[in-house]
Amino acid sequence: MASHAVTLNDAQYEEQRDHRLLGFLFFLISDCIIFSSFIFTYLYLRSAAPVWPPPGVTPADLYMAGVNSIVLFGSGATMHFAMESFKHDKHLRFYWWMMATILLGSMFLGGQAIEYTNLIHENTLWTTSIYGSSFFSLTGLHGFHVFIGVCFLVVVLNQTLSGTYTKTRYFGLTAASLYWHFVDVIWVALFSILYVWR
Amino acid sequence: MAVVEVSHATSEHIHPPPETFVQKYVFSFDHKVIAVQYFITTGLFFVLAGLLAELMRAQLAGPNNHVLSVTMYNQAYSVHGSAMVWLVIIPVLTGAFGNLIMPLQIGARDVAFPWLNMFSFWLFPPAGILLFGSFLLGAPEAGWTEYPPISLQEPAGTSMWCAAIFLVGVSSTITGLNFLVTIIKMRAPGMTWTRMPLFVWATAVTAFLSFIATANLSAALLALFIERTFNVPYYDPSRGGSPVVWQHVFWFYSHPAVYIMVLPAFGIISEIIPTFARRPIFGYKAIAYSSTAIGLMSFMVWAHHMFTSGLAQWVQLPFMILTMAIAVPTGVKIFSWVATLWAGKIRLASPLLFVLGFLSTFTFGGITGIFLASVPADIHEHATYFVVAHLHYVLFGGSIFGIFAGLYYWWPKMTGRMLDERLAKLHFWTMFVSFNATFLPMHWIGLFGMPRRVATYDPVYGGTNLFISISAFVLGASMLIFAYNALRSAKHGELAGPNPWGARTLEWMIPSPPPYYNFDRIPIVLAAPYDYGQPLPYRDVAPEYLAAVPRF
Numbered sequence: 001m002a003s004h005a006v007t008l009n010d011a012q013y014e015e016q017r018d019h020r021l022l023g024f025l026f027f028l029i030s031d032c033i034i035f036s037s038f039i040f041t042y043l044y045l046r047s048a049a050p051v052w053p054p055p056g057v058t059p060a061d062l063y064m065a066g067v068n069s070i071v072l073f074g075s076g077a078t079m080h081f082a083m084e085s086f087k088h089d090k091h092l093r094f095y096w097w098m099m100a101t102i103l104l105g106s107m108f109l110g111g112q113a114i115e116y117t118n119l120i121h122e123n124t125l126w127t128t129s130i131y132g133s134s135f136f137s138l139t140g141l142h143g144f145h146v147f148i149g150v151c152f153l154v155v156v157l158n159q160t161l162s163g164t165y166t167k168t169r170y171f172g173l174t175a176a177s178l179y180w181h182f183v184d185v186i187w188v189a190l191f192s193i194l195y196v197w198r
Numbered sequence: 199m200a201v202v203e204v205s206h207a208t209s210e211h212i213h214p215p216p217e218t219f220v221q222k223y224v225f226s227f228d229h230k231v232i233a234v235q236y237f238i239t240t241g242l243f244f245v246l247a248g249l250l251a252e253l254m255r256a257q258l259a260g261p262n263n264h265v266l267s268v269t270m271y272n273q274a275y276s277v278h279g280s281a282m283v284w285l286v287i288i289p290v291l292t293g294a295f296g297n298l299i300m301p302l303q304i305g306a307r308d309v310a311f312p313w314l315n316m317f318s319f320w321l322f323p324p325a326g327i328l329l330f331g332s333f334l335l336g337a338p339e340a341g342w343t344e345y346p347p348i349s350l351q352e353p354a355g356t357s358m359w360c361a362a363i364f365l366v367g368v369s370s371t372i373t374g375l376n377f378l379v380t381i382i383k384m385r386a387p388g389m390t391w392t393r394m395p396l397f398v399w400a401t402a403v404t405a406f407l408s409f410i411a412t413a414n415l416s417a418a419l420l421a422l423f424i425e426r427t428f429n430v431p432y433y434d435p436s437r438g439g440s441p442v443v444w445q446h447v448f449w450f451y452s453h454p455a456v457y458i459m460v461l462p463a464f465g466i467i468s469e470i471i472p473t474f475a476r477r478p479i480f481g482y483k484a485i486a487y488s489s490t491a492i493g494l495m496s497f498m499v500w501a502h503h504m505f506t507s508g509l510a511q512w513v514q515l516p517f518m519i520l521t522m523a524i525a526v527p528t529g530v531k532i533f534s535w536v537a538t539l540w541a542g543k544i545r546l547a548s549p550l551l552f553v554l555g556f557l558s559t560f561t562f563g564g565i566t567g568i569f570l571a572s573v574p575a576d577i578h579e580h581a582t583y584f585v586v587a588h589l590h591y592v593l594f595g596g597s598i599f600g601i602f603a604g605l606y607y608w609w610p611k612m613t614g615r616m617l618d619e620r621l622a623k624l625h626f627w628t629m630f631v632s633f634n635a636t637f638l639p640m641h642w643i644g645l646f647g648m649p650r651r652v653a654t655y656d657p658v659y660g661g662t663n664l665f666i667s668i669s670a671f672v673l674g675a676s677m678l679i680f681a682y683n684a685l686r687s688a689k690h691g692e693l694a695g696p697n698p699w700g701a702r703t704l705e706w707m708i709p710s711p712p713p714y715y716n717f718d719r720i721p722i723v724l725a726a727p728y729d730y731g732q733p734l735p736y737r738d739v740a741p742e743y744l745a746a747v748p749r750f
Contacts, residue, residue, distance in 0.1 A: 019310045026375035030413035037417035130438040133430045
């Protein structure tokens, strides 16, 4: 399809971009519904439980998750700067901001891996209690999205370096940045209900 | 007329036509070919799920029959329900009718994302294989709703059920967002929202419901699958989970899904009635906006399926009132359709016959729905055949009658040939009479207390059940008339011409079957399509189509 895209004139490209942008927004809405469904399940189980967290469960550490959140929100900022640099044709800056975003995203995943290891050492598993099942499914689903997001960023960075995107035609970058911000926003909700709300 | 001056950005941008067999008929991007693929696969699944129903009726013909074992009976009704909902009614109304008609009615060359359309179809046959294949590993036994904790204790077939419905869910989500982008962005120049055909309105609302509600079901299925496979507690009450969560999440999807299954049928009805009454549709905006109202309200009534699940009384009351309120926009449609027929110049051709069948049976099912919405009545009727009767009056009497109405109406457009009218009428009357003979008595035996989902029953219900079973066999046999008619039309069907019914929407302004590009030039739309008696409101349509006169 790449060779196909080259043959589009400006009006056709804009029309195609509009379709894809709307379709991508709808996809993000349905993705948001998937999170909402798991969040609803968690809130329901939590409100029905006599004590929270269930007896014998050590909940995840707020401070570590706090540091990790700052890393993720920072990556949202670097993503924004990357897009601004691209729109202003500053390709070197764009490259470094993208590298920073990818690095911060990977750091978030690393932090999550350490967090999981600690919990597993304390025998908080997703099979042992409804705390574990809710915590690991929500953060795991989100972590999976971050992982997909990092892959997405690597792909679009590579495409930019090979000249796929121009100053007026960069839908792939827009999509990647929207996806990244979406994953960020979901984390705000998850961080509040899983860590801050004790 | 600023709208008319929208640039023809894509009108000259045409994909090259496919050349190889695989590109043309297997992995085709063409919405019309994909629609036919959906018709064929859903037809096959309809036969399989229908045979399961006939097996159940064979078992229930006598009070203590041994046609099926108790386990087999449970599997039969669970797979019958799941297959009819997810493999037949939803995909035939969205995937088949939506794909075939919606792009033509908005004057587009294809949907917004043809590749995704193809992908979404090809998720669907594997889902069917998984669902029917689950018999090999022990099919699900807890009904199409698969309530935990029973669904957690079942053999591996239930995991296959989860995977199957998950695939259908992904397919439905993708189709939904694809259609909604298509309808928002690709309407012909001049086709404002209030000039859209009513089938497109219905498809737009359905598409919205599909990608919102279905994602929610996918999440629940994922959780059920994880709980069954990895023993992770979400729904198991003995480990702190709650089976009621499943019911909430499931019905938060499945109530909108009821409207996914009936709104496109409403759309079909709204197209057929003005064509055969030769009158402008009564209350165009009322019908269009009531679809939207139904779509939004469908997210607010889910807990009426759970009145016997131990909800607090203050939760039951608003759901009861909202459920009764959702009958209002549905009633608006029924009255508008009847008002369109009123004093119309009615031609009683086969599509209209099925519409009249729809109107009577669906209205009946809607009224028993009001009974069930009332908490005290529901507590008595919930676990009885009354619910079975109600469900089949809306899903068979509503959706399936609507589907056949649409098939008889658009068959000439799809294939280029007419179906035989006499066989069609024979099909209608056999189906209509045997349908009512099958499901009407279920109301009484339900009110007398015959429980649903049980393989045996008290001998006092024996005579009625034998009558129901015989009627159900006739109902199954009536489908053979349609199959024969469809096969016969391929060779002996009269050539249809572009517009055999004298209809006014855009799909009739091109040859039958439509050419690969649908429209030589994208037409310009000047008004809503239902003003019978006025000249056709299109520019850039060849004169021979504008002059077409109805043959019936």
